[in-house]
Each structure stands twice: as structure tokens, then as C-alpha cells.
Amino acid sequence: MTHQTADATDHPTVAALVARSNRLGGDPRNTNYAGGNTSAKGTAPDPVTGQDIELLWVKGSGGDLGTLQPKGLAVLRLDRMRALADVYPGLDREDEMVAAFDYCLHGKGGAAPSIDTAMHGLVDAPHVDHLHPDSGIALATAADGEALTREIFGDQVVWVPWRRPGFQLGLDIAAIKAKNPQAIGCILGGHGITAWGDTSEECEERSLDIIRRAEDFIVSRAASRDAHPFGPQRPGYEPLPDDERRARAAALAPVIRGLASFDAPQVGHFTDSSVVLDFLARERLLPLAELGTSCPDHFLRTKVKPLVVDVPTSATVEETVTALRAAHAAYRADYAAYYERGAAAARARGEEPPAMRGADPTIVLVPGVGMFSYGRNKQTARVAGEFYVNAINVMRGAETISTYAPIAEDEKFRIEYWALEEAKLQRMPAPKPLAMRxxxxxxxxxxxxxxxxxxxxxxxxxxxxxxxxxxxxxxxxxxxxxxxxxxxxxxxxxxxxxxxxxxxxxxxxxxxxxxxxxxxxxxxxxxxxxxxxxxxxxxxxxxxxxxxxxxxxxxxxxxxxxxxxxxxxxxxxxxxxxxxxxxxxxxxxxxxxxxxxxxxxxxxxxxxxxxxxxxxxxxxxxxIFASGWGANRAAVYGVPEEKLGEFYAQRTLLKREVxxxxxxxxxxxxxxxxxxxxxxxxxxxxxxxxxxxxx
Missing domain, CATH: 3.40.50.720 (NAD(P)-binding Rossmann-like Domain)
Known part of the structure; x- marks a missing residue:
């Protein structure tokens, strides 16, 4: 007997989930590239027994909501997923639960389950969205984010203190939803938002409602402020004129790329958008940049903080290069110290962190010129730059409504050098021979x-x-x-x-x-x-x-x-x-x-x-041959033009046409x-x- 399989592209629940994901992911106000995840629960026949079983379809690891297709979904049995709560060994061993997801897969399982799978499976709602909107992260990284969440949403949206993504966070959110039946979602401290609904349409509406209300609150607060959240402009740090700025960027780019490739070759990307140039011209650039990014999706791609070349636009290329080299040396020393602090804390917890992956910056900021971002390929470099633009937007929003307060350094280290993140990197295919060239x-x-x-x-x-x-x-x-x-x-x-x-x-x-x-x-x-x-x-x-x-x-x-x-x-x-x-x-x-x-x-x-x-x-x-050269050479050698290739081949030792x-x-x-x-x-x-x- 033939039964409909759970990952069939014509399954209505799958079709609705993919369409919702594409709409949400297609708008950068809702989430960043490859950031966030969506899910739906439903039933489908077991291909062996023919009996309907409850399943969870959730965006798999590494996928992008805006371009998600059914093959990018992980498919898990809900009964086995929920049963994991009974064997959960506790926070100290929660990473073991990721491997347990493989025992919950249905059929071939689809894409690899992500770390956020527990959140989607354990929350008692048919549809769940977890997103990283700039407005939501601004609220999540505000020093008084919990109070602001109550002010904006009342009891409709619940504050969840920072916790590293994982099984425990899934349990926490499930408990919060059960305790707050009136809630439509939550703000995850330092991280993003999660919303749920009984239908795919309701879930999407609630996600967008949280995002837009946070946006409107930031806009209203900005309108009532007298001062810019990044401070006044620094004299002498204004953006250079367009042509001069692009010429300066082109002169600096090879030097910066060489520095960013000290440990491993990198491909680069340049951005001189108004958002970036305004941030680089402000008095609070240095202290805010030093605080680094907060959302895990951000700093995993941008590193915990950028390298800032603190020189005025009046500096010559040679003076800027000198400052660049000094700033790069300082950045490498600072990053090595950050790694040693994080590694020492990890060892104190009984963990052995992965080796340091490299001390070079991913984001380099040059006032008056723009932002240079780097990665293992052009897409990675470009996306890193896009994520830092997200981070600038987050900082501006948080400083507009409160004070920007990202997660602590040790928590950043635990994410950056997470064993699960290291395992994901190890699973990546080997680079092609000319990659990064x-x-x-x-x-x-x-x-x-x-x-x-x-x-x-x-x-x-x-x-x-x-x-x-x-x-x-x-x-x-x-x-x-x-x-x-x-x-x-x-x-x-x-x-x-x-x-x-x-x-x-x-x-x-x-x-x-x-x-x-x-x-x-x-x-x-x-x-x-x-x-x-x-x-x-x-x-x-x-x-x-x-x-x-x-x-x-x-x-x-x-x-x-x-x-x-x-x-x-x-x-x-x-x-x-x-x-x-x-x-x-x-x-x-x-x-x-x-x-x-x-x-x-x-x-x-x-x-x-x-x-x-x-x-x-x-x-x-x-x-060349098509433009007349072929006819002339054929005439010289006395052969028809269409036979010229054969003529050349016959005069060679191998009798082969080149x-x-x-x-x-x-x-x-x-x-x-x-x-x-x-x-x-x-x-x-x-x-x-x-x-x-x-x-």
C-alpha cells in the first residue's frame, strides 16, 4: 500500500510553512540572512503502517528562511521529540540532546536539525516562529528590556532572560507559554523574538505584530529625543565625497585584506551605506564598537567586535595604513586575550574549548570611508557586512529607548567556541582548490x-x-x-x-x-x-x-x-x-x-x-578567428575556413585540435x-x- 510521505512537497502543512517562511525571510526587517527558524506541527501517514502520526517540520541547520524549500526542513516525530524531556540530563549536559534529535527523525529526516529544534518541538503550539529582527534585538539588548517589554506589550509578550540556545531554552519557553495562556510570544534577552499561533496565518501575524510594535516604539522614542543615540558628529570624521571615498577604499582594500588574512586567506566586501557612514562619524563609535554585538547570529559572523581605525578623514593613505597596521596588531593581541579568558573559564567548568580559530578581524571600520568585511567566500564576506549593519541598527535602537547592554563576554565565548558550533564547522565541505582567490x-x-x-x-x-x-x-x-x-x-x-x-x-x-x-x-x-x-x-x-x-x-x-x-x-x-x-x-x-x-x-x-x-x-x-583572422589564415594555408581547426590538428604531433x-x-x-x-x-x-x- 502506498501512503503520502511526511516530507512530500504537496503536503498542505509543509506548503503553508514554506510560504510563511519565505514571506518572513524575504523582508530584512523581520530577520537576517540565514537567521531564525520556523516550524509547523501536523499529521501525516506513516509510510510503513499507514497510520497518521504527529510530526514537526522545522527549518534545518544552516538554512535561510527567505529561500527555504521543503528539502530544507528537518522532519521529526513529535512523540519521540517530547519524550526527550523525560531523559534530559540537565543543563550541564544539554548539548547531548542535539545528538538525540537524530533518534527522533521521521523517515530520511530531511535537513539536519538545528540547535533551536527543541524550542519548536516542546512549545505547545501548532506553529512557532523564532526571528532576529533589528527592532526585537534592540529591545532584547536594552538594559531595561524587561520593563520596556511590559510597557510595550503588557502581558501579551513575555520577557525571557538570556539563555544560550538549546534544550533548556526550549523547556523555558514551553513553560512560559503554559503559564501565560494570553501571550502571543516572547522577547529572548540578548537574542531575538519567538511567537506562536494555532494557524500558520496567526503565527505570522503575531510575529509581525511584535516586530512592528517594537519598531513603532523605537520610532516614537527617537522622535522625542533631542540628541542622536550615537552622539554628535566628530569633527574631521565626516564621510569623504563619493569619488574620493571610493578611491580611498580601493587604495586601502588590498592592505586591509592582507591584514585580515594573516591567519587564513579571506575574500572581502566593501560597504559605504549611509547607515555605516553615519555610525563611523559619531562620537560614540569607539565605545559602542568595543561593546561588540549580542545576537549569536551576529557575532558568529562578525566576531565579537570590529577593528576600528581611529583616524580622521584628513589622514593620507600612508598615515591610514600605518594606523591600520598598529590597530591590527592590537586587535590580534586583544582577541588572543579574550580567547584565553574564555578558555580559562571553560576549563574551570570542566570543558576543553576548541583551539583558537584565528585572531584577525572580520569587520574593519574606517571613518569617512566605510566598512570592509571578510569571509571564506564572497557570500560569507557580504553577509558578515550585512550582519554588522544589523548590529548598528540594534545599537541605535537600544540606545534610543535605553542603554545598549549586550550579553556578557563569557557568554559570547561560549557561543563562539561552542562544541556544537565547532562540529558544524567540521561538517562543512572541503574548500575547492581556488577558494578564497x-x-x-x-x-x-x-x-x-x-x-x-x-x-x-x-x-x-x-x-x-x-x-x-x-x-x-x-x-x-x-x-x-x-x-x-x-x-x-x-x-x-x-x-x-x-x-x-x-x-x-x-x-x-x-x-x-x-x-x-x-x-x-x-x-x-x-x-x-x-x-x-x-x-x-x-x-x-x-x-x-x-x-x-x-x-x-x-x-x-x-x-x-x-x-x-x-x-x-x-x-x-x-x-x-x-x-x-x-x-x-x-x-x-x-x-x-x-x-x-x-x-x-x-x-x-x-x-x-x-x-x-x-x-x-x-x-x-x-x-579572434570569427572576426576575420580565421578566413585570412585559411587563405594563407589554402584550406577552407571551416576546416582550419582540422588543418591545425593534423600538423601537430598528437593530431588533436586545441x-x-x-x-x-x-x-x-x-x-x-x-x-x-x-x-x-x-x-x-x-x-x-x-x-x-x-x-
């Missing part, structure tokens, strides 16, 4: 360049697709993924100003650059007597001069970062092979080939490797850790053209 590829909207960009993105790199045609660059980048994976920029490599602007754009998008591929090129197949001065200048400007300009500007970034890096030239077998009717193209390729050797010799002391790839003619997918993907594979190999000790090398990708052998 930022690649810039010129001429990347088509042909070889596009294949290189595609391969580098597939191997984990963030990619800047640079091309003369912005529309094509943007389209090619979109094929690789979201803006967290790739962006398209316009770049005329023959223009110094355009190259500099392109590097600034790349640096502001991803924090810096690690891997640069000089691929932009063109060719005119003409004899010596037919080659004009304009032909010569055009090809040399794009390939010889263009590669020089891109390499020079990229090297400035690489040196400032201090993380090493790679520069790869897509040269040609023509750099060593003398073919007919090709003087301008082959001469400029020879120029590129020698640039590889010259730059390898000059940049090696900075850990920067410079290598080249020498392909044979790549016909398929090539913009494709864009073959060149991309060579670029990836040169930039991988397997070639960490190789620089100044040219790799032939020509299927074996004996006349082009290197010697």
Missing part, C-alpha cells in the same frame, strides 16, 4: 578568456570578467553565477586610466586580486608589406602594452596584499614559431613571452609567480598549489608543434 581575466567575454573564467569559477575562485564590451562581460559573468561568484567590468587594456579603474572596481568587489590572466588580444593576418603602422600599433597596444599595464596595476595590489599571487600571460606558439604573414601578431606575442620572464625575475621576492601559456591556433569559440578548455586547464594548473614552486615558465598547449618547442 580572486581572479581577473581580460578579454573574458568569449573564446579562450571565457573558458578560463569558467574554469577558475568552477574551481572556487571569485572572477572578474573584464572585456572591452561591458554588456558582453556582464552577460558572461552572469553565466558563472551571482555577483558573489563573478562580475563583469569594462576594460580597455590599452588605456592606463581604464586599467586602473578596472582594478579599483575588482578590488572593491572582492577585496583584492590574487590571480590575473592577460588574455585580451586580437590579430590581423597580413604580410610584411601589407602591415600598416596602425596595424602594428593596434596589436602592440592591446597585447604588449595592455599586458604591461594590467600586470603593473595588478602587481601593485598583489604587493600591497602581501599574499603572493599569480600572473598568467596567454601568449602563443607564435612567440617562438615563425609563420608567414603574421609579423605584428607574432612580434607582440614574443613581447608578451619575454614580459613573463622579466616579471618573474622582478616579482618573485613578493611571492608572485608569473607564467605563460603558448596555445596553437584555437579556432572553436574564438572571437580547444579553449585546454588552455583554461593549463591556466588552472599553473595557478594551483601543485605549481607553487614554478615561475617564469611557458607551457605549450599546442598538441605538439615541433617548430615551437621551447629550448
Amino acid at each position: 580572486v581572479a581577473l581575466v581580460t578579454g573574458a567575454a568569449s573564446g579562450i578568456g571565457k573558458a578560463i573564467a569558467t574554469r577558475l569559477a568552477a574551481e572556487g575562485a571569485c572572477v572578474v570578467v573584464a572585456d572591452l564590451d561591458l554588456a558582453k562581460a556582464t552577460a558572461a559573468a552572469a553565466e558563472l553565477g551571482s555577483a558573489d561568484v563573478a562580475i563583469g567590468i569594462a576594460m580597455d587594456v590599452s588605456s592606463e586610466a581604464a586599467v586602473q579603474a578596472g582594478l579599483r572596481e575588482a578590488v572593491l568587489a572582492f577585496g583584492g586580486v590574487d590571480l590575473v590572466v592577460n588574455n585580451a588580444g586580437l590579430s590581423l593576418s597580413r604580410s610584411l608589406f601589407e602591415t600598416t603602422e596602425a596595424d602594428w600599433d593596434l596589436q602592440h597596444n592591446v597585447m604588449a602594452k595592455g599586458s604591461f599595464l594590467v600586470s603593473r596595476e595588478a602587481a601593485r595590489v598583489l604587493v600591497d596584499q602581501g599574499l603572493g599571487g599569480d600572473i598568467v600571460y596567454i601568449s602563443s606558439k607564435n612567440s617562438v614559431f615563425a609563420g608567414p604573414n603574421n609579423i605584428a601578431y607574432s612580434a607582440t606575442k614574443a613581447d608578451q613571452a619575454h614580459q613573463v620572464r622579466l616579471l618573474a625575475a622582478e616579482l618573485g621576492e613578493h611571492g608572485i609567480r608569473v607564467n605563460g601559456v603558448n596555445p596553437d591556433g584555437v579556432v572553436r569559440g574564438s572571437g 580547444l579553449p578548455e585546454n588552455v583554461a586547464a593549463a591556466v588552472f594548473a599553473l595557478c594551483s598549489s601543485d605549481f607553487s614552486h614554478t615561475t617564469g615558465l611557458h607551457v605549450p598547449v599546442d598538441a605538439g608543434v615541433a617548430a615551437a618547442f621551447l629550448r
Whole structure:
């Protein structure tokens, strides 16, 4: 007999839960990215017995409400979930209950249950929402939050003192609901809100009611205040003008990224929103930033506090860099001391904390300029910045209605170095080979360049697709993924100003650059007597001069970062092979080939490797060949244009046609850790053209 399974996407309870979750998570006023969780209880047939059983569907660990799908739900049997209360060994051993959730799973269980599963399963309500709205956390972190909760909500919303998320918190909230039948939800001290309802619609309405009433209360209090909650503006710390601010950010970004990557490489994100710039210009910036964030979702992504570079906007880039380096050293020492205090307290409780994960900041604040945030990939870096904007909003709200009072340092440490959090990190998949590396590829909207960009993105790199045609660059980048994976920029490599602007754009998008591929090129197949001065200048400007300009500007970034890096030239077998009717193209390729050797010799002391790839003619997918070069070369060799690829293949030792993907594979190999000790090398990708052998 066939029965409906509990995780079926057409189950009405599941459909309503997913729709509610998406609505709540789609509005940043309600909760932050991947923050909070929702649940629903209902019945479904047991696929073995056919009998209806009570189930709990709850957002699984690591999911995001705004994009939640049925597969992101954990599915548990309610009878077994509730029975856990009878075997709960107490607060000192509550972490053991997370493993017990696995014994409550129904069928395949869906997603992994999160630490908040107990809250949803034990609270006696068909539908439960737990959210992290800025307004709710502002109330939860106010020094007199409990009294304010009563003032705003009366007995409809109950205050719950701070307790680390877990089984005991679930028991506490269940008891509070049972004791307060009139309540629609609660404020969790230092954390967020929880609401419940008999229907999915009622639960959502109550969640939104709590959030909006908290928002309205903050707004009304703000209207009655004479002073800004962050204090007056500090003279000399006002935001720089737009163009100057972005230029300053681009100049500082590589240095900051290098400092933030002292323990492990990081990708960066830059934010200069009005919320951030206003906070950085206020007199209370330093004391408030020192207090750190409170909501666990916040400081797990932002670290307990940011690094603030306390310099006025009148400081030069050099002066700011000096201050940055000093602030970074102080931050690392301060974080190490925080870790030692927390570890000592943990050992006093009989616990052995995980090793310190790194002492570098995740959030760096530069007054007048903006916020730099970092993570293991672009999305993580961007989300860390978004979470710190949430934290600024929370601080402003708390200071508007009271005094900002985050949870104690030891409680933050217990969350940050929680064994369960460590286990979650250990379950993460191993990073791809080029993870945390930022690649810039010129001429990347088509042909070889596009294949290189595609391969580098597939191997984990963030990619800047640079091309003369912005529309094509943007389209090619979109094929690789979201803006967290790739962006398209316009770049005329023959223009110094355009190259500099392109590097600034790349640096502001991803924090810096690690891997640069000089691929932009063109060719005119003409004899010596037919080659004009304009032909010569055009090809040399794009390939010889263009590669020089891109390499020079990229090297400035690489040196400032201090993380090493790679520069790869897509040269040609023509750099060593003398073919007919090709003087301008082959001469400029020879120029590129020698640039590889010259730059390898000059940049090696900075850990920067410079290598080249020498392909044979790549016909398929090539913009150069499609633009007339293919027809000209076919005429030179006396073959039909559509047979040119086959002709090239037959003259090689391996009898194989060279494709864009073959060149991309060579670029990836040169930039991988397997070639960490190789620089100044040219790799032939020509299927074996004996006349082009290197010697």
C-alpha cells in the first residue's frame, strides 16, 4: 500500500510553512540572512503502517528562511521529540540532546536539525516562529528590556532572560507559554523574538505584530529625543565625497585584506551605506564598537567586535595604513586575550574549548570611508557586512529607548567556541582548490578568456570578467553565477586610466586580486608589406602594452596584499614559431613571452609567480578567428575556413585540435598549489608543434 510521505512537497502543512517562511525571510526587517527558524506541527501517514502520526517540520541547520524549500526542513516525530524531556540530563549536559534529535527523525529526516529544534518541538503550539529582527534585538539588548517589554506589550509578550540556545531554552519557553495562556510570544534577552499561533496565518501575524510594535516604539522614542543615540558628529570624521571615498577604499582594500588574512586567506566586501557612514562619524563609535554585538547570529559572523581605525578623514593613505597596521596588531593581541579568558573559564567548568580559530578581524571600520568585511567566500564576506549593519541598527535602537547592554563576554565565548558550533564547522565541505582567490581575466567575454573564467569559477575562485564590451562581460559573468561568484567590468587594456579603474572596481568587489590572466588580444593576418603602422600599433597596444599595464596595476595590489599571487600571460606558439604573414601578431606575442620572464625575475621576492601559456591556433569559440583572422589564415594555408581547426590538428604531433578548455586547464594548473614552486615558465598547449618547442 502506498501512503503520502511526511516530507512530500504537496503536503498542505509543509506548503503553508514554506510560504510563511519565505514571506518572513524575504523582508530584512523581520530577520537576517540565514537567521531564525520556523516550524509547523501536523499529521501525516506513516509510510510503513499507514497510520497518521504527529510530526514537526522545522527549518534545518544552516538554512535561510527567505529561500527555504521543503528539502530544507528537518522532519521529526513529535512523540519521540517530547519524550526527550523525560531523559534530559540537565543543563550541564544539554548539548547531548542535539545528538538525540537524530533518534527522533521521521523517515530520511530531511535537513539536519538545528540547535533551536527543541524550542519548536516542546512549545505547545501548532506553529512557532523564532526571528532576529533589528527592532526585537534592540529591545532584547536594552538594559531595561524587561520593563520596556511590559510597557510595550503588557502581558501579551513575555520577557525571557538570556539563555544560550538549546534544550533548556526550549523547556523555558514551553513553560512560559503554559503559564501565560494570553501571550502571543516572547522577547529572548540578548537574542531575538519567538511567537506562536494555532494557524500558520496567526503565527505570522503575531510575529509581525511584535516586530512592528517594537519598531513603532523605537520610532516614537527617537522622535522625542533631542540628541542622536550615537552622539554628535566628530569633527574631521565626516564621510569623504563619493569619488574620493571610493578611491580611498580601493587604495586601502588590498592592505586591509592582507591584514585580515594573516591567519587564513579571506575574500572581502566593501560597504559605504549611509547607515555605516553615519555610525563611523559619531562620537560614540569607539565605545559602542568595543561593546561588540549580542545576537549569536551576529557575532558568529562578525566576531565579537570590529577593528576600528581611529583616524580622521584628513589622514593620507600612508598615515591610514600605518594606523591600520598598529590597530591590527592590537586587535590580534586583544582577541588572543579574550580567547584565553574564555578558555580559562571553560576549563574551570570542566570543558576543553576548541583551539583558537584565528585572531584577525572580520569587520574593519574606517571613518569617512566605510566598512570592509571578510569571509571564506564572497557570500560569507557580504553577509558578515550585512550582519554588522544589523548590529548598528540594534545599537541605535537600544540606545534610543535605553542603554545598549549586550550579553556578557563569557557568554559570547561560549557561543563562539561552542562544541556544537565547532562540529558544524567540521561538517562543512572541503574548500575547492581556488577558494578564497580572486581572479581577473581580460578579454573574458568569449573564446579562450571565457573558458578560463569558467574554469577558475568552477574551481572556487571569485572572477572578474573584464572585456572591452561591458554588456558582453556582464552577460558572461552572469553565466558563472551571482555577483558573489563573478562580475563583469569594462576594460580597455590599452588605456592606463581604464586599467586602473578596472582594478579599483575588482578590488572593491572582492577585496583584492590574487590571480590575473592577460588574455585580451586580437590579430590581423597580413604580410610584411601589407602591415600598416596602425596595424602594428593596434596589436602592440592591446597585447604588449595592455599586458604591461594590467600586470603593473595588478602587481601593485598583489604587493600591497602581501599574499603572493599569480600572473598568467596567454601568449602563443607564435612567440617562438615563425609563420608567414603574421609579423605584428607574432612580434607582440614574443613581447608578451619575454614580459613573463622579466616579471618573474622582478616579482618573485613578493611571492608572485608569473607564467605563460603558448596555445596553437584555437579556432572553436574564438572571437579572434570569427572576426576575420580565421578566413585570412585559411587563405594563407589554402584550406577552407571551416576546416582550419582540422588543418591545425593534423600538423601537430598528437593530431588533436586545441580547444579553449585546454588552455583554461593549463591556466588552472599553473595557478594551483601543485605549481607553487614554478615561475617564469611557458607551457605549450599546442598538441605538439615541433617548430615551437621551447629550448
